[in-house]
Amino acid sequence: MAVKQGQTTSVLPAQSPSEKPDASTSDDPPYLEVAGVIAFNFFSSTGIVSANKLVFQGGFGFAVTLTFIHFVCTTLGLLLLARLGVFTPKRLDIRKAFKLAVAGTGFVVFSNLSLKHNSIGFYQVMKHMTVVGVVIIEALVFRKFLSTTFLGALATMCVGVLITGATDFRLNAVGTLFALANILCTSFYQIWCGSLQKSLEANPLQLQLYIAPLSALSIIPVLPIFDNYSPYSPDSIFHFAPTTRNVSSILLTGALALCVNVSIFLLIGKTSAVTYNVVGNGKTAFLFCVDFLIFRRPFEPANVFGMALTLAGVVWYTQLKLKARAEAEKAEKSSAS
Template sequence: MLQRARANLAGVDLHVASSMCLNFGSSVSLVVLNKVVMDNHGFKFAATLTFFHLVCTFLLLRLAAALGIFEIKRLPVRDVAKLAAGTMGFITFTNLSLQHNSVGFYQVMKVMTTPTVVIIEALLYQKYLENTLRLSLVPVCLGVIITTVTDFRLNAVGAGYAIAGVIVTSFYQIWSGTLQRSLDCNALQLQAYVAPLAALFILPFVPLLDNWSTNDLESIWYYNFAPNNLSLISVTGFFGFLVNISIFLVIGRSSPLSYNILGHCKTVVVLLSDYVLFHRPFTFKSSFGIILTLIGVFWYTNVKLERARLEKEARERTPAPSISDTKQDILEEEKIELVTSREE
């Protein structure tokens, strides 16, 4: 197994590795910070937080463009709008799920994105998974079911947001996988369009999803925007910017599979934070459900990596035409042309 891991890691692109490290660090930090802001600092306004993160992403990208880090490229708004709608739903339902659920349930439900993508691709795009990979998804689903029924903060509203988040995230990943290539743009150029469009899309829904009533003491108008609360919320905006651009960087430079594998590593760290930082009660059933989910996740990942390795080795074994053969073919073609010209 160690030799296989070394073979899979051989020839890793440093650009891909740096993008994955950026996404790993920023995503884990954002989940923990958002949960601290919502639970410990009482900012229970997930849609407003989503809007703030998108605005921060847009403003920081404009600053980066002004500093010459990248050049803004004109893109067709109609093509980008679908991904922007997916971004809005992906971030909104993710934050709402995090607000209403425990970190453990929130993260385990996100693992369901992988089998959901498989189902969507089979139903809508006629892309079918081989039997071994289907079998590896069984413990994933069983583990999620066990974790769900044993979660200490399980509620209908939180479960609904989590399920909606899984569905929207699945479509979001499918769409973002090919849009950079079809539009011939990089991650920063694409996000410079997606972020402001997604912010505009969610703006009308913010007062509906969050409490913006001027007559309610629990509304956002009566929230204590003390310097420490405001500073922490601002920090989440910066990490939201890093997460938004790093998602496109990872998928654009590698593949949705690599992004999902990275997500599995984040799952382990985030689940541990639920026990350490947010005092999730340790029970055998809930822990067994989480472990079963992770077993299925790593089984699925190992099978996919093994398939990719075998395909790479098969391509390498296929002999490429040598330079001498190529020159010989050119000489033969020139002889044929010369004979033909003489006959004419």
């Protein structure tokens, strides 16, 4: 995703996983195929976060330029997949797609900037605050209110994030501002993405084929604002010393960005809503472990408790959401019959 977001700040969010029923049928795909799809999504989604962090720590500190590279790689990859017949492109209203592309650009740019300036643990818990952002925006802008049943889960998430942030060893004002900006952009992106897919009747890959190149174009004017493009500065991108290792790492993140988009599409199509959300929660737990084991995050009990509380809130919210969706579908079937 380009990188997501998470939700992890996927790269680009796909359509809701609720479209496929949870009950097993005789037409279910083979277990090995499902396992392969789950593994593909899990390792590409967690891999891109870790790979981006390594690129930043390796000396390439140009987060917005890296985002631009991700969008270019995603565009080229989607064109190749369309050529191979993986999906069929669809002509869409470019004006509607451009609005989503701008929001998507903001969400991916601020996601990478948040990852650059924050620890993986704080980056990940702040990504989950997108749920709260969506709830607030829908209430204030669209007058759509969430049931009080979900308030306990949301409160648990918020308390967990506050504890994690207050005890984070890399807490800083710049990183926090980028994380908050990421929540705002991602919230609007997810709201518009869901409504636009329905109105255009397009699947995620068809929509992304428009969004990725438009996002790449819209990000060009802001490159000199966030990254150093001054030819006279020793820290500018023009003085970055490319090596086989760091160029390969950058291109790897671009390939992973494409893999994340494709794997989300495959996971939604091959499994159920429960599987999709369980895998998502598993990715969060895994990234917490990566932060401690690979990036040497200091072990502090209060900080670990904050992360665990956030994850517990996410799991609680997910279960309530799935239950509410199942009840709504059951009621809809009953009224139809």
